Amino acid sequence: MKIDPSTRAPIAQPTRNTERTSQTGNAVPADDLSVSINPAAAELGQTDSAGAPFDSERVAALRQAIAEGRFSVRADAIADKLIDSVKELLGR
Template identity: 50%
Template sequence: MKIDQSGKVSLPTPTRSDASRSSSTASQSASTQESAGAAQENVTLNPIAAQLGQTDQTGSDNSVFDSDRVASLRQAISEGRFTVRADNIADKLISSVQDLLSQ
């Protein structure tokens, strides 16, 4: 590809081998789409993934959401009173990873 002084882009002229490659690729793509439409695929979920899906569905009943707490945190952040305690975050992250690894 070249850009001349006028700012116009000129693309190289495709050669015979380029044209045959593109038509070959197009025919392969079309045959792949046809076979994908005709074939049915089986999907198997990992048991852990299935458990996570069940947790998501039942989690709405057991989840705790304190809108007052969220509002107070939002206000503290906007007023600059909220401080991040990296040591607490690190401790909870390590604990979470340990729990995940023990399962």
């Protein structure tokens, strides 16, 4: 089947929306938008560098293992640590 380029519809170009809708449903200019971060979320974003040292040799070894296909993901270990992390965050 041959496609005739003269019958194709033109492709619409995307336009940038410079207005957003507020919670009340009114249009708000993009320049007037503000963002606030929940204090609990801000606390999660803070890192304790003294409690978690960066081991560049370990990172290099992991990168090499991934590149060589020797690295295996243990889903059960990841799930266990994720659950422990959530319990700690919830204070349980």
